[in-house]
Amino acid sequence: MSLPILSVNELAMSFGTLEVFRNVSFSVDRGETLGLFGKSGSGKTTIGKCIVGLERPTGGEIRVQGANILDMGKKEFRKLRPKIQIIFQHPETSLDPRMKAFENLIEPLKLHSGLKQDALLKRGEELAELTGLRPEHLARYPIQLSGGEIQRIVLARIMALSPDFIVADEPTSMLDVSVQAQILRLMQKLQRETGVSYLLISHDLEVLRKVCHRIAYLDNGTITSIENIKRDVKR
Amino acid sequence: MSLLEIKDLSVEFSSGENAVKAVSHVFFKVREGETLGIIGESGSGKSVIGLALLRLLPANANVSGTVFFQGQDLFSLRPSELRKIRGKRISLMPQNPAGALNPVLKNRLQIEEVFEERGIDKKEGMKKSLRLMKKLLLRDPEKLCDLYPHQLSGGMRQRLIACMSLSFEPELVIADEPTKGLDPEAKERAVELFTKIKHDYGKTMLLITHDLDLALEVCDRIAVMYAGEIVELDKASKVLNAPSHPYTKGLVRAQPRNGLVPLSGQSPSRISLPEGCFFHERCRYSSIECFRKHPEMKNHNGGWIRCHFQSFQ
DSSP states (O other): OOOOSEEEEEEEEEETTEEEEEEEEEEEOTTOEEEEEOOTTSSHHHHHHHHTTSSOOSEEEEEETTEEGGGSOHHHHHHHGGGEEEEOSOGGGTSOTTSOHHHHHHHHHHHHTOOOHHHHHHHHHHHHHHTTOOHHHHTSOGGGSOHHHHHHHHHHHHHTTOOSEEEEESTTTTSOHHHHHHHHHHHHHHHHHHOOEEEEEESOHHHHHHHOSEEEEEETTEEEEEEEOOSOOOO | OEEEEEEEEEEEEEETTEEEEEEEEEEEEEETTOEEEEEOSTTSSHHHHHHHHTTOSOTTEEEEEEEEETTEEGGGSOHHHHHHHBTTTEEEEOSOHHHHSOTTSOHHHHHHHHHHHTTOOHHHHHHHHHHHHHHTTOSOHHHHHTSOGGGSOHHHHHHHHHHHHHTTOOSEEEEESTTTTOOHHHHHHHHHHHHHHHHTSOOEEEEEOSOHHHHHHHOSEEEEEETTEEEEEEEHHHHHHSOOSHHHHHHHHTSGGGTOOOOSSOOOOSSSOOSSOTTGGGOTTOOHHHHHSOOOOEEETTEEEOOOOGGGO
16 A cells, blocks of 8 residues: 555644644545645644644654655755645735736746746746636736636646645635636646645535545544545545 | 615726726615625626725726715715715725724724714713624623734624724615635624624615625625626525526536536636627527627516526527
8 A cells, every 4th residue: 555645643733832733643645635624723724834844843743655744854854845835825925926927937947947948938838728827817916816816826836846745725715606616626627637635724614525535624623533525536 | 765776887997008897887776774785706896886886996996877875976975975974874894804904003992983083972982882892793892992903803803893884873884795714603603793784773785795605694685796797686595596697507506515616717808898798708508699799687587687598588
C-alpha cells in the first residue's frame, strides 16, 4: 500500500493558555478530497496553516509522504513547500494589488521553475486556459476582478507549481452560488487531470457532502468522526 | 399604495471613453410591509440599485429614471431634503459590516454618533438603542458597547449595524448582502433577525442578497437580476421552487443540494452588451430569436419574465 500524501498525527495547538485543538489525526490519499468541517473558531484554519508551515503546532506530527515536516530544517522544508499549497478564504487579499493578474499568475513560475521568459509566458497562458481565464482578465489589476476570477488566478498560480496537496480554506464562502459551483467543479477537474489531493475546509456541510470523498468533523477541539461519502478515489 | 416605486432606473459609470452599464431599465414596486428580495450573481447590479435609491453613488455614476418614495420623487429632492430621509425614513444596512464600522472607535461611540448627527440627546438615544439591541438578539449589550468592532463576531457586527439602522424606525430598510461570509449558525440567526424585523416591527424591506435560502425564508417577492436588468419577478416561493427564467433555473441548480451544476460561461462585458438577450450565450434553451431581439418583460402566470423561450410566448 502506498503512503498517504499527508498524514496528521495527534496534532495539538495552544495559544498561551488557550487550547485550540488536541489529538487531531487524519490522513489524505493521493487524488482524494478530505473535507474538514467545524464551526467558526473551532481551529479549522489553524490546522490548515500548520500543514503549510504558516503556524507551528505545539504537539504532534505532520507527515508529507512519510516525512515529518516539523522535523525538517528550513532549507529542506522550502524544497517541499511548492508541493503543498493553500487557497485562502478572502480572494481580495490573496493577490498582490500592485501587480496585474498575469504578473501575479506567473510570479511562482519566476521563483521556482527556472523557465526562460518565452517559455514562462507560454506556460502562464496554458495555466490561464486550464483555469478558464480569458485574456481580458489577465490584463487587469486584482481590484478590477470579481471574487470568482481572483480564485481562478489563485488556482492557476498554485497549479503552476504542480502541487501534490492543496489546503483550500473556505475557498468559496465569499462567492455567490453560481460562481461557487464553477470554482468547486474546476477544483474537481484539476484533481481528475493531475491527481492533486485537497483538504477542503468549510462550514458548509452541503458543499462538503457534494465534493468530498470523506469528511472529518472537528468539534470541541478534536476530530470526533470521519465519514465516508464516496467510496473510490479516482486518480 | 406602494411605499417605493422605481421606474426605468438605469445607471452607467463612465470610465475613460467607455460607459459601464451597471443597471438597465429597472422597474419595480415595493408595497408597505412587504419584503422584496433582489438576487443575482456578483456584479449583476443589485447593490447599485440600493445605493442609487439613496443617491449614494460616486460622481461618475450617470443615473436616470425616477424613484418615488411615498409619492415623493427622491431624485428631484435637494440635498438638504434628502438628508432628512436618509437614515431616518430609509436606512441602509451596508454590505460588509466590518467595513461599515470605524475600527478605532468603541461601539458605544459609533451608536451615539448616529443620534448626535440628528441632534437627538445621546443618552436618550443610547437607552433606546440598548432596548433595541436586546430585542435583536444581542446578549449583554452594555458590555458590547465597550468593545471595539474587531472584538465582535461577524454575526454580532451585523446585528449591531441592524440596530443602528433601525434607530429612527425607518419606513424602508435596505439590507445589502447581510449574510455574506457568515457561518451557517450566524446565517440562521440572520434569518431570525430579518424575520423579526419584518414581523415585530412591520418594516418594509429591500433585501439584496445572493443567499437563496435567506431570500426564500424572508422575502415575499423576489426580483432576479442578470447583467443589470430584472429577468424574473414573482412570489418568492415561485421564483425559487419553480423558476421560469433559464437563468434563475441555473442559479437554483448551482446550489449544492440541487446538484452544484455551474452555469456555463461568464456574465457578459457591461461595456459592450451582446445583441439580443443578454443571457443567450449561456442559455441552454436559446434560439435564433434570442440572438436577434432583446426580450421585453412579459406577464407570465401572475409574475414577470424577460425571455423569448417558446413556452412563454
